[in-house]
Amino acid sequence: MFRRTVIRKLPDWLILAPVMDYYLLALAAAEGGCLYIPITVGVYGHCAASESWTNRVLANPKFAIDFEISFLEYLEKLGGDVGPDNRPAVEYLRKTRMESILFAEHLPRHYRAAVYREIKRGLNLKLRFAWYLSGFGLFPALVWQINKHLKSLGKYRIRAN
Numbered sequence: 001m002f003r004r005t006v007i008r009k010l011p012d013w014l015i016l017a018p019v020m021d022y023y024l025l026a027l028a029a030a031e032g033g034c035l036y037i038p039i040t041v042g043v044y045g046h047c048a049a050s051e052s053w054t055n056r057v058l059a060n061p062k063f064a065i066d067f068e069i070s071f072l073e074y075l076e077k078l079g080g081d082v083g084p085d086n087r088p089a090v091e092y093l094r095k096t097r098m099e100s101i102l103f104a105e106h107l108p109r110h111y112r113a114a115v116y117r118e119i120k121r122g123l124n125l126k127l128r129f130a131w132y133l134s135g136f137g138l139f140p141a142l143v144w145q146i147n148k149h150l151k152s153l154g155k156y157r158i159r160a161n
Contacts, residue, residue, distance in 0.1 A: 001035040002028035011081050017074045018067055026090070030082035061108045068101055068111075095119070102131055 006028040017023045028034050057064045072094060079090040101107060101115045116131055123131070 001037070003032060006031050011077070013074070013077050017077075018070045023074060023078055026078055026093070027081065030086040030089075058106050061106070061111075064104075064107050065111050068097075068104075068107065072097060095122070099123075099127070102127075 002025070006024075009031070010024075010027070014020060014023055014027070025034055057067065075090060075094045075097065079087050079094075082090055098115055098119050102112055104112065120128070
């Protein structure tokens with residue numbers, strides 16, 4: 001939940017943003033906070049399996065790449081609208097999104113490699129090691145476990161360049 005005043009100040013770009021609620025909540029949090037209720041108060045309706053967003057992403061690599069590119073572009077727009085105090089948080093969201101792209105198996109290897117080349121300097125040694133293992137197709141379960149373990153420790157970060 002967030003205050004009604006947030007709705008009155010929405011940027012024009014928000015209507016075209018992928019996963020609009022993600023950006024709406026980020027804008028609301030930057031504006032004065034949101035309230036999180038840790039119980040289920042609503043559910044999404046079910047659609048035919050062929051119409052689900054996940055199935056579209058898995059079935060169409062171009063759609064998945066376009067979505068990720070759009071998601072990152074809109075994070076840049078969000079960074080321009082949240083004010084200087086909140087820009088580091090948006091930059092953190094962008095960097096963690098790019099890290100997650102590195103291991104997103106539904107994305108084509110060439111796209112993940114391009115993202116890796118873009119952020120390589122800022123990756124820590126453990127994340128580089130996991131990336132190299134995944135590049136050789138070696139120990140995919142181990143790479144997944146390293147990724148999961150780093151996230152659970154809260155050490156899954158990109159160093160500032």
